[in-house]
Amino acid sequence: MSEQKSTPVANNQEDFSPRKFIIQLQEIAGVIRKKILYILLTGVLFSLAIWVYYSFKKVQYHAEITFALDEGAAPQGRSTMQTLGEELGMNTGTMEAGGVFSNVKNIMELLQSRMLVEKTLRSELVLKGKPTTYADFFLDSLDYREEWLKGKAPVHFRKGQDSLKNKQDSIPENMILQRMHDIITKKFITIGTKGSGTTIVSVSLKTSNELFSKHFLEALMNEVTRYYIETRTQRSKLTLAYIQKRVDSMRNVFSGTLASRAVMADANINPGRQAAIVPGQKKETDIQILKNVYTELFNSLESARTNLMRNTPLFQYLDMPILPLKTTHSSKMKYALVFFLLGLFVSSAWFTGSFIYQKIMRS
Structure with a gap:
């Protein structure tokens, strides 16, 4: 075995x-x-x-924008004006506005968001003397109109139309815009930083049409810049508008009190009794109070203006696409x-x- x-x-x-x-x-x-x-x-x-x-294979044209973002200096301490603003229910400088977007990585995500890409596609440019939208420019210059709309009803985009608010009225346009967004963000656009450890952002767009690469990237960057600045400064603008309204109201009250005192003084040039002096003294007291309040409010207004200026981000553009663009062979x-x-x-x-x-x- x-x-x-x-x-x-x-x-x-x-x-x-x-x-x-x-x-x-x-x-x-x-x-x-x-x-x-x-x-x-x-x-x-x-x-x-x-x-x-x-x-x-078609030649690819490479447009690139590089920029650095200056978020502004942080608020310095607390002041009497800030304390008064808080007592009035306002914030004039102790909170940084728009903190949800105060990050370079968030800007990089905004550059790929459908909302901003669609707004850019629906914006208008003048091409060969004729106004058109970037969406139609995309379809015609990159040969997607024949590929996507062959045998279908013609589609032309209108400037400023928001398909996110009119979903039922523009379903075909929404579908095309969704495909445009996917192609742009997944194939055409590249976002990164210049070198390791730097905050200089590089945004590049590579397509087979030189003019589309240049103009669309510039338009997208302008749209993102505008949206980012508006979001970052929205709280500061609301605070400034509120204080400005209070200052204007207090100025009117103060001016009316001064006029009332003048009228009362004219009516009692030679008062024979002490009782006639009392209303004038009350007006004088009101004037002093209103003057102090108005002074503090005006100082708070100046502080709010400074805070708005400090919270407004600055985009420092280092490189912009210039014709002729760099080609990729x-x-x-x-x-x-x-x-x-x-x-x-x-x-x-x-x-x-x-x-x-x-x-x-x-x-």
Whole structure:
């Protein structure tokens, strides 16, 4: 029994011997030598195919904008004006406005948001003396109108139309805008920082139309800048408007009190009794109180203006796209060599696999 059990082990050791493995390698090498012409031909065909593909591929135009963001200085301490503003239910400087967006990464996300991309696509530009929208410019200049709307009703976009508020009235336009947004954010636009550890943001757009690359990137950047500044300064603007309204109201009351005192003084030029002096003294007291309140409110107004200026971010543009744009040419020779080697590998693997399969089936 022990001899019978040891036989399979010996057979397994013989099956996986180094000598047999080397013989198999020699057999595979012989197959590759026999099929060398077919293998080389496959590599040449792969190389020619990729060469033809890149020969007909359109040139890509690369527009780039680089900028640095200045968020402004942080508020310095507390003052009497800020305390008064808080007592009036306002904030004139102790809270930074728009903190939800106070981050460069958030700006990078805004550049890819559908809302801002769609607003840019619906904005207008003048092309060859005729007004058009960037959405129509996208469809016509990049040859998507024929691809997407062939056999369908013609679609033309109107300036300023907000499809997010008119979903039922513009479903076809919404679908096209969604596809435009996906292509722009996933294929055309690239967002990053210049170097590691820097806050300089680089936004680039690469398409097959030079004018679209340049003008759309500039329009998108303007839309994002406007939205970001409005969001960051919204709280400060509301505070400033509120204080301005209080200052105007207090000025009117103060002016009316001064006029009333003057009228009363004219009516009592030579008062014969002390009781006639009392109303004038009350008016004088009111004037002093209103003067102090008005002075503090005016100081708070100046503080709110300073706070608005401090909270307004500044976009410092370093590079803007200038015609002619930089073009991106694919290296046909490099890709031809890579695909030639790939063809050699694929064909060799095919012939080797076929040889092994046939050998297994014969055994």
